[in-house]
Amino acid sequence: MKHHDYSDLIRPGVAGLVPYTPGQPIEQLERTLGISDAIKLASNENPLGPSPKARAAMEHHLDTLNVYPDADGFELKQRLAQRHGLPPECITLGNGSNELLILLAQVFLSEQTSAVFSQYGFAVYPIVTQMMGANALVVPAHNLDHPMALGHDLRAMYAAIEPTTRVVFVANPNNPTGTWLQRDRLHDFIASLPPQVICVVDEAYTEYCEPEEVGDAASWVPSFPNLVVTRTFSKAYGLAGLRIGYALSNPGVADMLNRVRPTFNVNALGLVAARAALDDDDFLIQSKNINRAGLAQLEEGLKALGLAYTPSRANFVLTHFDRPAQGLADRLAHFGVIVRPVANYGLPNALRISVGTQEQNSRCLDALGQCLA
Ligand SMILES: Cc1ncc(COP(=O)(O)O)c(C=O)c1O
The missing domain is CATH 3.40.640.10 (Type I PLP-dependent aspartate aminotransferase-like (Major domain))
Structure with a gap:
């Protein structure tokens, strides 16, 4: 359909807005690659599922x-x-x-x-x-x-x-x-x-x-x-x-x-x-524990790969590279691992990796190792 330009009619603030880019949906990557076991460590979601x-x-x-x-x-x-x-x-x-x-x-x-x-x-x-x-x-x-x-x-x-x-x-x-x-x-x-x-x-x-x-x-x-x-x-x-x-x-x-x-x-x-x-204390404790263990696992793994990261108290780790990281994110996607580039934050040389299950974290670290080799 023909695109009509409405930018003259709207509130001045809205015209300059750049929409928020969410993490790539897992189904989209699986369709593109023809695989069924992709993992998404891109949106800081809980790897345990819902309570x-x-x-x-x-x-x-x-x-x-x-x-x-x-x-x-x-x-x-x-x-x-x-x-x-x-x-x-x-x-x-x-x-x-x-x-x-x-x-x-x-x-x-x-x-x-x-x-x-x-x-x-x-x-x-x-x-x-x-x-x-x-x-x-x-x-x-x-x-x-x-x-x-x-x-x-x-x-x-x-x-x-x-x-x-x-x-x-x-x-x-x-x-x-x-x-x-x-x-x-x-x-x-x-x-x-x-x-x-x-x-x-x-x-x-x-x-x-x-x-x-x-x-x-x-x-x-x-x-x-x-x-x-x-x-x-x-x-x-x-x-x-x-x-x-x-x-x-x-x-x-x-x-x-x-x-x-x-x-x-x-x-x-x-x-x-x-x-x-709010009544599921066990789930909350489990979420916290799996996150603490996963953060330590990711940090250890990143260190072993010689990568710098920003220490985190959240459920993700900002990982730094010596060059723009979008290409690396694309290569990781070919291994079925979705992580988040953060160039939109003014951090083009970094990727944000959400904490997953132990298995997902390992898979991410392995893929990262192979992409960097
Ligand atoms: C710091 C921070 N605040 C707020 C939100 C919004 O989360 P939600 O709208 O899912 O509650 C997020 C989501 O990632 C976040 O990272």
Whole structure:
């Protein structure tokens, strides 16, 4: 069909947007190569599959899928409120935590405002900032001499705040670098922010971490009215396909988010599965253990191949090469191994490798060895 150009008619921020590139679907690669055993270590998904309790809850719910979901997510919010020791009015549910980042931008950002985030910060921060026409104040990450190379430089982020700044995005740990922030440093940073600056602490990978090390920003919500913490069921809970996440904040912020939230943004299966997953402690422990072992396995293997990597507290490892890595990703795909090039983050010489099962990690390392030989 003829392509009509609508770029003159739209909001200025939208015209310059580059759509987010997700990992290549496994079925697509299998069709192309005519194979059936490809592995995808490209989207930071849980190699264990979904929590068995979540699966059972969904099966139980199938007969009532003709009914709209509970728009308020009452049951799930009650359970989350209990988990975090916060009233349900502090919780906003989202279609993945990605949607919450969009809602936050819609509520707080406009052409007259700015948002602060780090170089190499999660890709959605620049997208939602630009979407709203706000000014992006991108702060250089720690340089390679720093122990937390490529990670957020909180001091520089604080210094970058302008009178127009309404939102600071902080990922702990960050994607695609896997870098994290020390508990006390992050706490002091949040405490130092002016009250009109909303601090979004994105804790998508926090279940893999030790709270004594990275902090538990969710527990600081009662202390800071301008703190919003986003969490997800996509990673350690293994429910990425259901698209469900939540934000914890002061009830006043939650009220604003609720005004722009699509009424039925979280689907019925997502609500019951997330509710059940919160009771599946065994699964969460297993997720954490397999991830810890897998990170160690990947790091050992990369070292043995003479490759540099950024130490990670998430469920992936950013691996560095001495030349552009897209060709290597293409060669790995011929071995049935999908990993994620991150040139879109300004890291053309790196690949992000998600932690899989022990067998998948071995296969990835073997393929990498063969591609580099
Ligand atoms: C740092 C970070 N935040 C948020 C998200 C969004 O995840 P979801 O929308 O699945 O909750 C991701 C996904 O990869 C992420 O890496």
